Ligand SMILES: [Zn+2]
C-alpha cells in the first residue's frame with residue numbers, strides 16, 4: 001500500500017471513505033481518537049510520521065496516539081504536530097481487568113494502572129479523562145457493572161473501526177442512557193485504517209487539555225466514514241442534551 005500524498009483526495013488509501021469536511025462543524029474539529037504507531041505499539045505496522053501524514057491526506061484535524069500501556073514524550077508529538085500542521089495528542093490505551101481504556105492526561109505508564117480503580121484515581125487526581133475502548137470486543141476483560149460506568153469513564157467508544165457497530169447502535173444508546181459521552185476511533189494499526197471513523201468536536205482541539213475538557217463536558221460525537229456510516233453532526237451545535245454528572 002503506497003503512503004504517498006493524495007493530490008486532490010481522489011485515489012490512494014482511504015478514498016472510498018466519506019468526506020471529513022462534510023462532517024466538520026463550522027469552527028470545529030475532527031480527530032481520530034484511537035491510533036497505534038509501530039514505534040510504541042508492537043502490533044502496529046504504521047510509523048507515527050506516516051500515520052500523521054495520512055491523517056492530513058484524509059482531511060482530519062488531528063490524531064491521538066493511544067499506545068498500548070505506553071506514551072510518547074510530549075516533545076516528540078509536538079514536533080510531529082509542527083511538522084504536519086495538525087494536532088497530535090498523546091494518550092494511552094491501558095489494559096485493565098474491565099477491558100481496554102483510552103486515557104488522556106496522564107504523563108507516564110506504570111503497572112499499577114492495570115487496576116481500573118487505581119487508574120481512575122490517578123486520572124481524577126491528575127485531571128485527565130477516560131474512554132472505555134471497544135466495549136463490543138469480548139475477551140479483553142470482564143465488563144464493569146453498567147451502574148459503575150459513569151463513575152469510571154467520561155465516554156464510551158461506541159464505534160470502533162474494527163467493528164461494525166453504528167453511531168446510533170446499541171453502544172451509543174447505552175452511553176446516552178448512562179449519561180456518558182460517545183466517541184469513535186479507528187483503532188489504527190495500518191495505514192488504510194486512518195480516519196475510517198473519528199470523533200467530531202465543536203471547537204479546535206489543539207492539545208490534551210482541550211480534549212480532556214471536551215470529553216468531560218460530552219461535547220463531541222462519533223462519526224463513521226465507512227461506506228454506509230453516518231457522519232452528520234447537527235446536534236453538536238446545540239447545548240448538550242443532558243447535564244454531565246459532577247463527580248470530582
Ligand atoms: Zn484495544
Ligand SMILES: [Zn+2]
Pocket residue numbers: 034036093187188
Ligand atoms: Zn487500540
